[in-house]
Amino acid sequence: MPAIKIPHDALILIGDGEKALFLRNRGHAQRLDLVIEDVLQQDNPATREQGTDRPGRSFANAGTRRSAMEQTDWHRLGEQRFAIDIAEALRRHAQAARFKELIVIASPRVLGNLRKAFHRDVSDRITGEIAKELTSHPLADIQSLLTA
Incomplete structure (x- = not known):
């Protein structure tokens, strides 16, 4: 894992x-003491459990051509909405001056969604x-992974 200094009183989003x-x-950058301040959760089941319709088909204005429409990925849309919710919570914290420094640790796709929403x-x-x-x-594992 890349080495990042996490200063005293920094906020870490995972x-x-x-x-x-x-x-x-x-704690300090050399000796972390991480404390959970808040947890946000969202129930986001797999797309197959959320969507019931089959992908649709569209018809051309002229002729008999048809084309398939891609099925909506409800799970991915849920991830994007959740990233927006996280970004909004952080905006409120930032405007209330609750943190000066932020470390963001997220899965690659969610990190991309967060960057767009921040x-x-x-x-x-x-x-x-x-x-x-x-x-x-x-x-405890997160703390040891971040200090390694």
Whole structure:
């Protein structure tokens, strides 16, 4: 994992398409002491469990040509909406001056969605990013992975 210095009192976001952990470093860059401040969760089942319709077909204005429409990926849309919710929560925290420095750790696709959704107040405070999925790890493992 890339080495990122996590200063005292920095906010760390660890997120994926269904869960976001907001951690605070109460320790120092050399000796982390991560504390969970908040958890956001969203139920986002697989597309096959959300969508019931088959993909549609469209017909050309002239002639007999038809073309298939791609099936909607409801799971991916849920991830995008959740990234917007996370970004909005961080914007409120930034505007209330609840953090000066932010480290973002998220799965690659979610990290991309977050980058698009972040307000400038949040983007300006990001001091590090890691494209990795860590939400399923216990806090002790996350802490040791970030100090390694």
